[in-house]
Amino acid sequence: xxxxxxxxxxxxxxxxxxxxxxxxxxxxxxxxxxxxxxxxxxxxxxxxxxxxxxxxxxxxxxxxxxxxxxxxxxxxxxxxxxxxxxxxxxxxxxxxxxxxxxxxxxxxxxxxxxxxxxxxxxxxxxxxxxxxxxxxxxxxxxxxxxxxxxxxxxxxxxxxxxxxxxxxxxxxxxxxxxxxxxxxxxxxxxxxxxxxxxxxxxxxxxxxxxxxxxxxxxxxxxxxxxxxxxxxxxxxxxxxxxxxxxxxxxxxxxxxxxxxxx
Amino acid sequence: xxxxxxxxxxxxxxxxxxxxxxxxxxxxxxxxxxxxxxxxxxxxxxxxxxxxxxxxxxxxxxxxxxxxxxxxxxxxxxxxxxxxxxxxxxxxxxxxxxxxxxxxxxxxxxxxxxxxxxxxxxxxxxxxxxxxxxxxxxxxxxxxxxxxxxxxxxxxxxxxxxxxxxxxxxxxxxxxxxxxxxxxxxxxxxxxxxxxxxxxxxxxxxxxxxxxxxxxxxxxxxxxxxxxxxxxxxxxxxxxxxxxxxxxxxxxxxxxxxxxxxxxxxxxxxxxxxxxxxxxxxxxxxxxxxxxxxxxxxxxxxxxxxxxxxxxxxxxxxxxxxxxxxxxxxxxxxxxxxxxxxxxxxxxxxxxxxxxxxxxxxxxxxxxxxxxxxxxxxxxxxxxxxxxxxxxxxxxxxxxxxxxxxxxxxxxxxxxxxxxxxxxxxxxxxxxxxxxxxxxxxxxxxxxxxxxxxxxxxxxxxxxxxxxxxxxxxxxxxxxxxxxxxxxxxxxxxxxxxxxxxxxxxxxxxxxxxxxxxxxxxxxxxxxxxxxxxxxxxxxxxxxxxxxxxxxxxxx
Numbered sequence: 001x002x003x004x005x006x007x008x009x010x011x012x013x014x015x016x017x018x019x020x021x022x023x024x025x026x027x028x029x030x031x032x033x034x035x036x037x038x039x040x041x042x043x044x045x046x047x048x049x050x051x052x053x054x055x056x057x058x059x060x061x062x063x064x065x066x067x068x069x070x071x072x073x074x075x076x077x078x079x080x081x082x083x084x085x086x087x088x089x090x091x092x093x094x095x096x097x098x099x100x101x102x103x104x105x106x107x108x109x110x111x112x113x114x115x116x117x118x119x120x121x122x123x124x125x126x127x128x129x130x131x132x133x134x135x136x137x138x139x140x141x142x143x144x145x146x147x148x149x150x151x152x153x154x155x156x157x158x159x160x161x162x163x164x165x166x167x168x169x170x171x172x173x174x175x176x177x178x179x180x181x182x183x184x185x186x187x188x189x190x191x192x193x194x195x196x197x198x199x200x201x202x203x204x205x206x207x208x209x210x211x212x213x214x215x216x217x218x219x220x221x222x223x224x225x226x227x228x229x230x231x232x233x234x235x236x237x238x239x240x241x242x243x244x245x246x247x248x249x250x251x252x253x254x255x256x257x258x259x260x261x262x
Numbered sequence: 263x264x265x266x267x268x269x270x271x272x273x274x275x276x277x278x279x280x281x282x283x284x285x286x287x288x289x290x291x292x293x294x295x296x297x298x299x300x301x302x303x304x305x306x307x308x309x310x311x312x313x314x315x316x317x318x319x320x321x322x323x324x325x326x327x328x329x330x331x332x333x334x335x336x337x338x339x340x341x342x343x344x345x346x347x348x349x350x351x352x353x354x355x356x357x358x359x360x361x362x363x364x365x366x367x368x369x370x371x372x373x374x375x376x377x378x379x380x381x382x383x384x385x386x387x388x389x390x391x392x393x394x395x396x397x398x399x400x401x402x403x404x405x406x407x408x409x410x411x412x413x414x415x416x417x418x419x420x421x422x423x424x425x426x427x428x429x430x431x432x433x434x435x436x437x438x439x440x441x442x443x444x445x446x447x448x449x450x451x452x453x454x455x456x457x458x459x460x461x462x463x464x465x466x467x468x469x470x471x472x473x474x475x476x477x478x479x480x481x482x483x484x485x486x487x488x489x490x491x492x493x494x495x496x497x498x499x500x501x502x503x504x505x506x507x508x509x510x511x512x513x514x515x516x517x518x519x520x521x522x523x524x525x526x527x528x529x530x531x532x533x534x535x536x537x538x539x540x541x542x543x544x545x546x547x548x549x550x551x552x553x554x555x556x557x558x559x560x561x562x563x564x565x566x567x568x569x570x571x572x573x574x575x576x577x578x579x580x581x582x583x584x585x586x587x588x589x590x591x592x593x594x595x596x597x598x599x600x601x602x603x604x605x606x607x608x609x610x611x612x613x614x615x616x617x618x619x620x621x622x623x624x625x626x627x628x629x630x631x632x633x634x635x636x637x638x639x640x641x642x643x644x645x646x647x648x649x650x651x652x653x654x655x656x657x658x659x660x661x662x663x664x665x666x667x668x669x670x671x672x673x674x675x676x677x678x679x680x681x682x683x684x685x686x687x688x689x690x691x692x693x694x695x696x697x698x699x700x701x702x703x704x705x706x707x708x709x710x711x712x713x714x715x716x717x718x719x720x721x722x723x724x725x726x727x728x729x730x731x732x733x734x735x736x737x738x739x740x741x742x743x744x745x746x747x748x749x750x751x752x753x754x755x756x757x758x759x760x761x762x763x764x765x766x767x768x769x770x771x772x773x774x775x776x777x778x779x780x781x782x783x784x785x786x787x788x789x790x791x792x793x794x795x796x797x798x799x800x801x802x803x804x805x806x807x808x809x810x811x812x813x814x815x816x817x818x
Contacts, residue, residue, distance in 0.1 A: 020748035027741035031734055035769075038730045046725065054725045112723065121721070160303025160641040161450060167303075167641070190651075190718045201720045220720035228722040232709040239702050246698070 011087065018083035026077050033059070033070050055116060071113075078109045097242025104234030111227025118223040123203070126152035127214040131176065135219050144221075147196055149176040153184070155205055155215040169202050171215045187217060197221060290488040291331045293495035295520050298502060298510075300443040300452030303641040305510055308334070309520045311442060314637050315418075319411050321351040321634055323526075325370055334418070338442075339426070339483035341419040345374045350411065354404040360386060361405075373415065376408075383409055417441045421454050425477030426484065444476075445469060446506060472501050511578075519578045527571030528592060532626035534564025535599065535619045542616045558606050561619050565599045568622075572596060579639045582653035584660050588638045590771070591629035593657070595622040597664030601699070605668075605692055612689050613675035614668075614696070621667045651714040659707030659732065663767050665700025666735060669693055670764025674804070676757040680812035690753035694746075697760050701739040708732040731770025738766045754816060758809045765801050768794060 016022075033053060041049035053059050056069030068076070081102055089099055122135035122143045131151030135143045151174040158167045169189055176182040187193045193200040203218040295309040312334035317323055324330070326348065337344040348370040352358060361379030363371075376383075387409035390402040417439035443452035447461070447469070455473050458465060465473075475498040482490035503513065538560035545553035572583050572592065579585075584593045602618015632638075672693045679686050711729065712722040723729060742759040745751045751759065772794050 020744050021750065023744045024741050024748060024750060027737045027744065031737035031741065031766075034730045034734045034737065037725065038727050041725070041727065050725060115722070161300060161452070163303040163641065165303055165641050192718070192720065199720050201718065203719075218720055225716070228712060228716065232713060235709060236706065239706060243702050246695075 014083050014087045017079060018086070018088040019080075020088075022080050023077075023084070026073060026080055029068065029073050030070075030077065033068075033073055037070065071116075074109055074112065078106065078113075081106050081109070094245070097238045097240075097245055100234050100238025100241060102238075104231050104238055107234060108228060108231035111224055111231055114224035114227055122219045122221075123216060124150065124200070124219055125214055125216040126150065126173075127208070128152055128155055128212050130214075131174070146198065147178060150174070150200070150217075151176060151182075152215055155213040157205060169205060169215075171202060171217070173200075187215075290492040291335060293492050293499055294335055295331050296499055296513075296516055297442075297444055297495060298499070298506075298516065300446075302637055304637065304639065306637070306639075307516045307520050307523075308442070308444075309523050310637070310639075313523055315414070316349060317634055318636065319351065319415070320349045320370055321353075323630075323633075325349055325351075335483065337415070337418045338422055339480045341422075341426070344419070346372050348372045348375075350376060350408065350415075352404065352408060354401050356401050357404050357408065360401060373412075376412065380412070383412070414441060421456055422476070422480045424456055424459055424473075425480040444502070445472060446502060468501060468505060472498055475501065515578050518574055522571065522574040522578065525571075527567045527574070528626055528629065531564040531568035531571065531595075531599075532623055532630075534560050534567065535623035535626070538564070538619045539616065539623065542619070554611065557619070558603070558615060561599060561603055561606075561615060561622075564619075564622070565596070565603060568592075568596050568599060575639065581642075582657060584656045585642055585652055586638070586640065588629055588632045588635075590656075590660055590663075591625045591632060593660045594664045594667065595625035595629065597661050598622045598625065598668050601664060601668045601696060605696065609688055609692050612686075612692055613672050613679075614689075614692050617668050617671035617675060621664070621671055625667075651710070651717075655707055655710040655714050657707075658703050658710060662700050662702070662704030662707050662735070663771060665696055665698075665703060666739070666760075666763045666767045667700075669697035669700055669760040670762075670767070672696060673757040673760030673764070677754065677761070677804075677808045677812050680754055680757075680816050681808055683815045685753075685816055687753070690756065693753075693757060693760055697739060697742070697756075697763065700763070701736065701743070704732060704735050704739070708736060727773075728770070731766075731773065735763065735766045735770055739763055754809065754812050758805055761801060761805060765798060768797060 036059075037049050037053035040053055044052075052069075054070045057071045059067045059069040061067050085099075085102060085106065089095065089102060091099065122137060124132065124135050126132060129152065131149050133146045133149040135146060137143045153172045153174055156168075156170045156172075158170075159165060160167045171187045172184065173187060173193070174182045174184050175193075175195055185193050185195075187200050187202050189202050192202075199220045200217040201220070202215070204216045206214050206216075208214060295307055297308040298305055299308050299311040301311050301314070309331055312330035313323065316325070316328070316330040316333060328347065328349070333344070333347060333349065336347070350371045350373065352371060358364075358379070361382040363376060363379040383405060386402065386405040390406050393402075418441050421439040421441055439456050440454055443454055443457075445453050445455055445458045447453060447458065453461065455476050458469065458473060475494050479491050479494035479498065482488075482494060538557040541553050541557035541560060544550070545557060575589075576583055584590055598618050598621035600618070602615045602622070605612060605614020605618060608614070672689065676686065676689055676693060679689070708729070711732065715724065715729075716722045738759075742751075742756060742763070745759075746756050
């Protein structure tokens, strides 16, 4: 393939993509989308907010004015950060913290895209004594078949004495493998069950008329689950480094003085 | 020397109310305060129970200077006398018309004054209780509140009817009051003495002995025999203590809670911060460096009380410092005071100390209002039952909020100074540093929140309103720093932006709670929406008026 562009022109485009002013515009766009999306959610619920704003490329204001949705804003921020990493960041030891922060953000946004595009989130509701191996989607449609079955042995909720404040929700379950072997496990708040690439979280419960309790788990099939962790690690490191470096370098010679004068 | 003397004088004056004996109490309440009560799922000393109850009834910690335990002991053991205590707050005067109580008065009502309206109040409350809370108007809501309070009061009036006979027993239902639950029975059940007697199955000998000790105490109270009253309750406490399992709070924790209640460290801290603001104003007026020093020492004294208070709460409840909405106010106030003190060391005569003290004082006032909602050490719902994440995520986020709040107040100060024609580069640097502190900790806290969410619910990020609130703060502050770097805004712009970050914090903190949705909606505060809107409007007007003025003055 023949490259018709001069390298200088490419760098020029890269530099304008890396522009700080673009960053500011995008961050303000992000802030207003978050604000608007939350208000939208208060009005129409989380599902509508996800569909219309948070997981949308285009958001239609009043139904006909197209505005960039959160995915677009995320993608643009990613491009802006990438260009900044290539053309704007100054690779000095002094700026190591800032560099780590920006790379961490790149990874975080990338992870967000991977997870939102590839991860499946399902639900599973079981009555006590019932077992099942098929997960359903959030809207109730049958989703995917698990390579094992899950049986709810007992659901127990404990209240703080004399109150209706829940102290704990606990589901005792059995994981029944394809060959019939089973093991028992516990799923509770802040204590999910991870098995076979799926993670089961205690989500809600119901007590039916006949007194039998049922328990609902949200089930996540993880892809790229490690990405936000790696990104967080980079960000922690970068923030700590930057923060400590600023303190170590001394308050007297510090931040605003380094800001470029207009 | 002079400075130190001023400090110790100040500290002595501030801390003295805590250790002064109350003005000659008619009854010795030492053992009464330490009686264990099971209330709202938590085992607490009678002292806390009495305080919460009185606060719930009256909307004040000490209406007309009444000591909560003195009041409660009168209600329990001398029901006739307590009808004259003016403790019932009626927030909607229209309610009094509705129930036909005619003798209006300022302040609170006594039980005797409300008595003629009880029947109509009961009818009104009964009708309201069958409807959804959201559909009730203010008067109906208040009717429900007053009715619940009066029912609880009635229960307490009759709870010692078995011992007192006469006035108490006339209620007939004397044995059925469920308050106060002070008798532990098998299976972690706690009953009031009346309920325990009506329990059906024969009670074990020790329980019977405990109930007769309570009866002895009640009669001693009536005879006005303080020594016998205290002796009987001390014996009761010993006996109950002896029967309790290892899961119950240690005696020293109960004593610490009583001490914490009586010392009211956050009230003292708030007082010290307020005093510091007064000193700073005077210092500005007189250009006196001694007054400025005294302000710093006053904040330091308040900070000491504040720290001890938080430490006491952590010891009592076995939990990290921030676990509910009330504690967010207290902890963010603490951080703000700390930031103010650090700023005062970095930059003498800067706005940092004043900003920290103002933020801390204001937040402690808000926390005092929040305390009216009930026990501030209440039990946690199952979602929050994780000390590790409460200790890390919640605390870091609170640090971040505090940074943004203090930066926002410094922003106000900078803009006002600019309007007065002063260009203060050193304070602008301080603002930059404090805002950066806020951003750094908000980011760290948000990431930790993501990790908690992933561990517990299976997703790192779920667009929950509280998560969105944190993201809003981050996006706004990051936009500010990048605009400063790009040269789009100068020091005044950054100051205005910091005021904006104060607004975003207010939205993230209260806005999402007021929306009443999402996983974090456990801290709903009724009636705070109007306050938030007024705050937003005032800040917008301030920015719209002051910033252009400041720009003009700086250019000129």
